[in-house]
Amino acid sequence: MTDPLLKIENLQTQLGDEQDPVRVVDGLDLAIHRGETFALLGESGCGKSMTALSMMRLLPPSGRVVEGDIEFGGTDLLWLSEQEMRQVRGGRMGMIFQEPMTSLNPVLKIGDQIAEAVRLHDRLRGSRVTKRVLELLDSVGIPDPVRRAREYPHQLSGGMKQRVMIAMALAGRPELLIADEPTTALDVTIQAQVLNLLKDLQRDSGMAVLLITHDLGIVAETADRLAVMYAGQIVETSDVSTFFQGPKHPYSRKLFESLPDSNKRDEKLAVIKGFVPSLKQQFTGCRFLQRCEESGDRCSREVPEWRQLNRRQGVRCLLYAEKPLVSKAKQDPQTTLHRTRKTSADPLLSVIDLKVHFPIHKGVLRRVVGHVRAVDGVDLQIPKGHTLALVGESGCGKTTVGKAILQLLKPTAGSARFEGDELTRLRGAALRKRRADMQIIFQDPMSSMNPRMLVGDIIAEGMQAQKMGTKPQQAWRVNQLLQQVGLSEEAAGRYPHEFSGGQRQRICVARALAVQPKLIICDEPTSALDVSVQAQILNLLKELQHELDLSYLFITHNISVVSYLADEVAVMYLGRIVEQGRVESVLNSPAHPYTQALLSAVPVPDPDHQRDVIRLEGDMPSPANPPTGCHFHPRCPQASEQCRQAYPPQAELSRGQRVSCWLHTVGQ
Amino acid sequence: MLRGLSMFILLLWALAALFGGGFAAGANTIDLQRILAPPSELGLLGFDDLGRPLLERLIVGAQTSFLVAFGVVAVTSVIGSLLGLIAGYRGGWIDLLIVRLIEVFLAFPGILLAIALAGIMGPGLDNLIIALSVVGWVGYARLARAQTLALKQRDHVSAAIALGSGHWRILLRHLLPLIAAPLIVEATFGVAGAVIAEAGLSFLGLGIQPPAASWGSMIRDGASYMLMAPHMVLAPGCTILLVVFSLNLLGDRLRDRLDIRLTARKRS
Numbered sequence: 001m002t003d004p005l006l007k008i009e010n011l012q013t014q015l016g017d018e019q020d021p022v023r024v025v026d027g028l029d030l031a032i033h034r035g036e037t038f039a040l041l042g043e044s045g046c047g048k049s050m051t052a053l054s055m056m057r058l059l060p061p062s063g064r065v066v067e068g069d070i071e072f073g074g075t076d077l078l079w080l081s082e083q084e085m086r087q088v089r090g091g092r093m094g095m096i097f098q099e100p101m102t103s104l105n106p107v108l109k110i111g112d113q114i115a116e117a118v119r120l121h122d123r124l125r126g127s128r129v130t131k132r133v134l135e136l137l138d139s140v141g142i143p144d145p146v147r148r149a150r151e152y153p154h155q156l157s158g159g160m161k162q163r164v165m166i167a168m169a170l171a172g173r174p175e176l177l178i179a180d181e182p183t184t185a186l187d188v189t190i191q192a193q194v195l196n197l198l199k200d201l202q203r204d205s206g207m208a209v210l211l212i213t214h215d216l217g218i219v220a221e222t223a224d225r226l227a228v229m230y231a232g233q234i235v236e237t238s239d240v241s242t243f244f245q246g247p248k249h250p251y252s253r254k255l256f257e258s259l260p261d262s263n264k265r266d267e268k269l270a271v272i273k274g275f276v277p278s279l280k281q282q283f284t285g286c287r288f289l290q291r292c293e294e295s296g297d298r299c300s301r302e303v304p305e306w307r308q309l310n311r312r313q314g315v316r317c318l319l320y321a322e323k324p325l326v327s328k329a330k331q332d333p334q335t336t337l338h339r340t341r342k343t344s345a346d347p348l349l350s351v352i353d354l355k356v357h358f359p360i361h362k363g364v365l366r367r368v369v370g371h372v373r374a375v376d377g378v379d380l381q382i383p384k385g386h387t388l389a390l391v392g393e394s395g396c397g398k399t400t401v402g403k404a405i406l407q408l409l410k411p412t413a414g415s416a417r418f419e420g421d422e423l424t425r426l427r428g429a430a431l432r433k434r435r436a437d438m439q440i441i442f443q444d445p446m447s448s449m450n451p452r453m454l455v456g457d458i459i460a461e462g463m464q465a466q467k468m469g470t471k472p473q474q475a476w477r478v479n480q481l482l483q484q485v486g487l488s489e490e491a492a493g494r495y496p497h498e499f500s501g502g503q504r505q506r507i508c509v510a511r512a513l514a515v516q517p518k519l520i521i522c523d524e525p526t527s528a529l530d531v532s533v534q535a536q537i538l539n540l541l542k543e544l545q546h547e548l549d550l551s552y553l554f555i556t557h558n559i560s561v562v563s564y565l566a567d568e569v570a571v572m573y574l575g576r577i578v579e580q581g582r583v584e585s586v587l588n589s590p591a592h593p594y595t596q597a598l599l600s601a602v603p604v605p606d607p608d609h610q611r612d613v614i615r616l617e618g619d620m621p622s623p624a625n626p627p628t629g630c631h632f633h634p635r636c637p638q639a640s641e642q643c644r645q646a647y648p649p650q651a652e653l654s655r656g657q658r659v660s661c662w663l664h665t666v667g668q
Numbered sequence: 669m670l671r672g673l674s675m676f677i678l679l680l681w682a683l684a685a686l687f688g689g690g691f692a693a694g695a696n697t698i699d700l701q702r703i704l705a706p707p708s709e710l711g712l713l714g715f716d717d718l719g720r721p722l723l724e725r726l727i728v729g730a731q732t733s734f735l736v737a738f739g740v741v742a743v744t745s746v747i748g749s750l751l752g753l754i755a756g757y758r759g760g761w762i763d764l765l766i767v768r769l770i771e772v773f774l775a776f777p778g779i780l781l782a783i784a785l786a787g788i789m790g791p792g793l794d795n796l797i798i799a800l801s802v803v804g805w806v807g808y809a810r811l812a813r814a815q816t817l818a819l820k821q822r823d824h825v826s827a828a829i830a831l832g833s834g835h836w837r838i839l840l841r842h843l844l845p846l847i848a849a850p851l852i853v854e855a856t857f858g859v860a861g862a863v864i865a866e867a868g869l870s871f872l873g874l875g876i877q878p879p880a881a882s883w884g885s886m887i888r889d890g891a892s893y894m895l896m897a898p899h900m901v902l903a904p905g906c907t908i909l910l911v912v913f914s915l916n917l918l919g920d921r922l923r924d925r926l927d928i929r930l931t932a933r934k935r936s
Binding site for chain 2: 403408435436442448462466
């Protein structure tokens with residue numbers, strides 16, 4: 001085998017105080033070969049980004065590399081002067097970041113920003129720079145590059161901005177492109193476009209890509225080899241196909257098991273107990289010890305050595321040592337959730353033709369010049385004890401639907417009936433009383449709690465507002481709720497910032513439960529969390545539904561969560577529901593072209609799974625000015641003349657699947 | 669060092685204002701023997717044109733400035749914050765009305781408006797506080813409104829509404845505690861501003877009336893004797909300078925301390 005392009009040996013990066021450092025990267029070895037895509041996989045805080053920043057020598061001021069070698073194409077990067085390093089950055093080694101919105105300068109035209117990179121690394125001048133800029137824009141698939149080069153970042157969509165970032169990274173003709181969560185901030189259909197682009201570019205230019213991600217699906221789709229990182233170390237490296245056939249390290253295995261999907265519907269998801277240990281300590285044993293279910297006595301005394309199992313796979317675990325540890329893995333009694341579903345006739349919540357339009361004001365007199373049709377005629381029914389998932393990409397209005405049902409936003413038109421009671425007409429005290437029946441859990445648990453209030457007060461707030469019980473009764477109930485969501489009673493006396501993301505979300509669940517609701521609207525409750533933590537919250541929600549016969553309106557963009565949790569699903573596009581029905585039927589045989597495209601764009605954690613991504617052209621149009629006819633027709637691969645003229649009526653397919661598409665409207 | 673000194677000066681100011689009465693019994697005693705006498709062992713800061721001891725008059729002046737400054741800030745911060753809070757939270761025509769009112773007040777030079785008001789209502793301590801309060805609430809209202817607008821979008825406010833909490837509960841538990849920090853900083857600078865405004869109005873003769881002492885009126889009395897007896901101007905002038913400077917230092921420190929973004933970053 002030829003020499004690797006990048007070789008990192010025993011890299012140690014520390015942050016903070018020198019006396020008491022945080023060892024964010026602690027003895028990392030890595031090799032990346034020319035032309036390959038190498039994925040660095042791990043949950044937040046495991047040191048993935050710090051590794052990349054160490055390579056670029058772009059660590060934050062409090063950070064430093066204390067030991068190790070980073071050899072890149074024959075030069076040791078750690079010994080270069082700052083000036084020489086500047087030639088490497090953006091030149092031989094390019095980087096793209098997670099947030100395209102903040103990575104571009106908002107006051108410079110994108111053409112000028114790319115030109116800057118071109119001038120720095122290509123030594124071109126004059127009109128040849130412009131030519132190269134257009135070339136680059138063209139190569140990242142931006143249509144009409146001449147016009148786009150003259151636009152400012154805010155005029156581009158998220159996917160376009162990420163393409164511009166890639167174009168800038170390509171300006172120096174890099175041998176290695178570091179992509180740090182390049183698609184995490186993007187919708188799945190856009191994510192598919194960007195990943196495809198990266199693949200094409202790599203094939204054409206032969207550069208290596210270091211892909212930093214937490215998404216097993218993306219790894220399976222794009223990478224050749226991968227390394228799993230945990231607590232500042234690599235615990236397993238493998239090539240992708242071997243890894244997906246059987247990950248070796250217990251942590252890697254847990255990551256797989258905690259992924260939700262439809263096959264696990266009737267069981268609990270695996271969770272990794274405990275937390276990532278503090279990286280301030282010197283480890284005397286395995287870092288994963290406390291959270292591992294296969295650990296033995298030796299694991300606490302012996303630091304596991306790296307062991308290369310074969311040419312393709314290596315692992316850092318005593319299970320595979322010279323004298324292998326005898327695993328005392330106890331097969332967890334498979335916890336199944338028994339569902340006794342009664343299909344109740346009358347729905348708990350029924351929403352008919354709900355509309356939320358936001359007026360656009362203009363001029364001195366603030367006259368209304370138009371409306372943003374965020375929600376434009378939505379029908380939904382949720383029976384008691386059922387879960388309805390509302391799926392769609394960002395900006396389609398799904399969050400607005402949730403808020404309008406709860407009367408947090410005033411609907412423009414339509415009706416929302418809860419147990420036969422018209423919510424839109426409730427006012428004052430009657431509405432406040434009704435609110436106890438419907439609760440909401442938000443995406444970001446930190447901002448959904450008042451940072452100046454104790455957890456006990458946060459949970460008790462609803463009971464106080466609803467005047468439920470006396471003070472001692474409320475305190476007793478707070479303790480009971482904390483136990484119910486899996487926290488200890490002492491949590492009541494602490495502040496929200498003292499908890500981790502998953503624990504905070506549990507507190508939010510407890511707060512919602514405090515007023516004994518019948519319906520909980522979950523607005524992306526797990527999308528800010530790591531997969532293993534997501535599994536805990538999903539388990540909790542499922543358990544609670546079983547115990548308390550709750551109904552959920554689950555708003556999400558994550559299809560695998562939908563397939564695990566939901567009974568029914570409604571797919572939303574530009575303020576309207578385009579398809580809804582039972583989860584099995586919609587996910588297995590989607591009828592609407594948008595649903596088909598959306599499902600095909602979701603990366604599947606299985607490298608052998610060949611999927612044909614239905615590529616959608618362009619971006620979602622603005623809800624202020626939706627296209628005439630079917631809203632989806634400008635992006636639809638199957639659009640016909642009819643689609644341009646009128647919005648299709650809803651057609652009922654078999655098994656209660658309803659779809660709004662001319663393709664399925666018979667006898668029109 | 670500077671920090672300790674400024675705290676010491678503020679402490680001295682407060683002590684003089686609250687407990688200084690006993691040491692300043694002779695503030696209005698006219699002693700013709702000592703007219704314009706410079707500082708000496710008889711009077712540490714000298715005597716004024718009527719032979720009154722400047723130190724004791726400074727102490728009485730401290731009472732005046734302390735009372736006016738804290739009176740004004742207490743009234744303006746409460747009224748201003750409340751108006752801003754309500755405007756930001758309720759929105760709609762209430763917001764429009766309050767914003768227009770704020771803009772009208774901002775269009776007037778504040779101190780001129782206060783002079784006009786004090787002139788109409790006549791001199792006196794209470795009228796001085798009223799005049800300064802009328803122009804002083806605007807800053808708090810603007811700040812409170814802007815903060816509330818940003819804050820009410822946060823999910824924990826939505827969550828509280830969804831739980832069925834009433835408006836006052838949300839205002840007092842979810843909004844006010846979170847906007848308190850910048851308002852406290854603003855109030856500290858407000859105290860400094862009020863000290864200067866009081867001195868200015870008294871200088872113009874619109875504040876405390878003779879023979880009662882105020883730092884501003886002491887400067888006015890001394891202005892005519894500036895060349896013969898500079899201590900008459902220097903003593904109250906330097907006092908005002910030191911107190912205002914110390915207040916501003918305190919305000920800066922509070923701003924650094926209370927900035928939520930900074931402390932949050934330290935925690936994480």
